[in-house]
Amino acid sequence: MAESTPLRQIKPAKGILEYLAIRKIRNDNRMFMTADTKKISVFHQLMFCWFMPKDFSLYVCTEYGKVVGYMLLRKKQDTYLITEAVDRRYRGMGIASDMIQFAQLLCKRLAADILNTNIASINLHEKMGFKLKIYTSYKKTYVWESPL
């Protein structure tokens, strides 16, 4: 019997097509990022994915096999810095919540740097149990720690 693709899957990013889909979502949302806000070229994206530094892990969320969001985790000592973005056609469907929940099963401590103007992301992280730790006139740093 043929294996069907699950409706929603979160998994490590793999292969050129997924890397390019991540680039598209990243470039469409770069104005929401707190670091490296310039657009990424195809070459830059492929080099990053193929030679990813050991402290980074990149995940995709797919719906019926189509990449609809991505999540990047960067390990810094005992904390993983988390960034996520969802294709705008698929927002409001719990995709970012599912990706964060996935990270919460993998990591004991997560931190997110969020622009003060990014209300959707602030609400999202507060809903997922993150607490405000540091505040500047530009961005807020939210932290989540596993209760276990």
Ligand SMILES: CC(C)(COP(=O)(O)OP(=O)(O)OC[C@H]1O[C@@H](n2cnc3c(N)ncnc32)[C@H](O)[C@@H]1OP(=O)(O)O)[C@@H](O)C(=O)NCCC(=O)NCCS
């Ligand atoms: C922020 C973002 C990742 C949310 O993705 P999403 O899949 O739509 O989020 P979810 O459907 O899981 O929503 C979970 C919660 O987030 C909050 N939220 C999401 N979108 C929101 C919006 N437009 N306005 C206000 N709150 C919002 C709500 O609290 C929501 O819970 P609710 O549905 O019970 O109200 C998405 O809007 C996005 O990709 N934005 C651009 C990139 C970005 O800002 N990334 C974060 C960088 S720190």
